[in-house]
Amino acid sequence: MDDVLHHSYEKTKKVREEVRDPRIVELLDYYLEIHPKDQMPSRRVFDPFHLPRLLSHLTLVDVERDPYRFKFRVMGSTVTDNMELEGTGKYLDEIFPDIEEQYPYLDRVTVAEESRPVHRIGQPSLSFRTDFANLERVHLPLASDGKTVDMILSMFIYNAE
DSSP states (O other): OHHHHHHHHHHHHHHHHHOOSHHHHHHHHHHHHHOOTTSOOOTTTOOGGGSGGGGGGEEEEEEETTTTEEEEEEEOHHHHHHHTSOOTTSBHHHHSTTGGGSHHHHHHHHHHHHTOOEEEEESOSSOOTTTTSEEEEEEEEEOTTSSSOOEEEEEEEEEEO
């Protein structure tokens, strides 16, 4: 497991090199700062007020397993405005039926199973208010016990370059 956890830290550094938007870089810098190299960071160590200007772009989901389900604990106002819905307290598959074969679901499963971040940029697979524009997003694993991903912190930048 230690190799997987160290791989998570190294993968995060690699993702940081690929990211285009400086706000996501800022999030990743903070995530790397709180990421112990021998385990996953937990929600407990993530202080959202350390990144006040980014809060509206963040979501936090609880991970349920067997089967995988993702429940929004927090959905920032920029995400809510662009999705034109309030998802806090709702499951991803409740908001978007038949999501299981699309990136918003599959990427979160990858984060949960492989304890590593997932980054994408390009046309979104779900419709949003400005869906003619690109979206840059990153999903980051969090683990209360340091090993098993039980939450995913995500950032969404709409109209990405």
